[in-house]
Amino acid sequence: MPDFKTRDFSGDHRWLSINTATVRKQGDLVEILDACTRRGIRAVAPWRDQVAAVGLDAAVRAVRTGELALSGYCRGGMFPADPSKAAEVRDDNRRAVDEAAALGAVCLVLVVGGLPQYSRPGSPASKDLALARSQVEDGIAELLDYAREAGMPLAIEPLHPMYAADRACVNTMAQALDLCDRLDPGRSGALGVAVDVYHVWWDPQLEAQIRRAGRERLLAFHVCDWLVPTTDLLLDRGMMGDGVIDIPRIRGWVEESGFTGFSEVEIFSQGNWWEKPMGEVLDTCIERHRSVV
Template sequence: MSSLQNIDRLSLNQITTDPWSLKGAVEGSVRAEVPWIAIWRHKIEEIGLKESKKIIQDAGIKVSSICRGGMFPAATKLERDQRIEDNRRAIDEAAELGAETLVLVCGPAPDKDLVAAREMVAEGIDKIVPYAKERGVKLGIEPLHPMYAAERSVIVSLAHANDLAEKYSPNEVGVIVDVFHVWWDPDLYRQISRAEGRILGYHVSDWLVPTPDLLMGRGMMGDGVIDLRPIRLAVEKAGYAGPIEVEIFNQKIWDMPGDDVLALMKERYLQYV
């Protein structure tokens, strides 16, 4: 199976180098000649949108996505409306920074009712689609691993993300395929194929064995058990030729010098992705 021949599509999801500020991550990417970056909103907040935009434009780096919108379910209408407002700000940030896609992490249930929470997600997406369209930003629903169902997202399968996305045009709403979240799914290849023309992002990392921690247990590509290449090829067959983000929450990686992380990430990207 064909490996990637260069890093033209490689994107640093900046959580992989979490100790770096936005400026640090942009400068590090430029030094490493990584052409794309995915920006987290709490990093924008530290310095403001205007300064963030200037740093990105001056560096000439491309923004693959903004992480994250979503978090729709809440106990009261007031809170749900506030979440919609926050999603509008996220859409603004994506538009200002030239990101084609806002990643949606849809949020947990406020109580034990998953069905109701999933309805709130559908309603929330529906409410922000017109504004996203107006600002030229696509919404990418990212199904999370089921182990995050209680704390991060009630959308935990690519099938479900596809169900939600298919109500809209692929120019409005699509899905994000992150290997860490979906690799286990016996329905994975069928759902990737079903998402044809609607995949808005592809994220890589690895599943470590033994798995050290629910949140911080992701590994660098090649260090775990995910058979990465066939998933990328399936995603490409489904029409996705965009940036490939490396997104890793892992304390050991965060403890490494950022430049070393990027060097390792480039090497593993060519070898395993």
């Protein structure tokens, strides 16, 4: 357990947020938000495809009807691309900012992309990871100006190195924070990080980098667990408490550094949790949030 005294989650679930991917197979976004509201869950983090499926106006109405907060909006990014796709990348990310603002999200989460052929299909194949990282920095720099005008903070989410080729070539907190320091040296709150324990729990520099991030850079905190063995690198995340991540310790570091937001449950689980009834999954999230987060 952390030395720092974290918030006590054992008595209620007021600081629980549900990333809607956790139950994406069990219902559409409106149904998910309704189920969360009925359980007293105060916050969610929707995905763009789920919003598109019901329509932005319907999603906004459901959020407002349920009086829900948004701990984040998933996702912008996927910046590396062939130069001919520059306008597509720019416009897609600006739409993500606009949607996040309409829904009232506290930040837009950026999954920055890997090699261009995977980030933006149709781009020529490349193995130049350094170029991809350069395109990520350029893309965030351009988007940051637009996001500032919209009042929408951008949260870079470093992903586990196993995703460097296809999903995110920013793989550590240090990489993400280096980008933040170069692009937002004044620590304005416009650019920060999303700390997902699934992706960063292994990093020996994690505690120091969370401390480096501080309150201004810590925009989102995601929880789930790492199963051993993991049968699928994308779709076999564990429910909190079922794996090997010391979640309370990491939460302690995050809160000691000034984070006071929601703990957002984000679970991709094709062979397990996506197969269970929505209510059972949400009820388990509530119980584990109180007991092991």
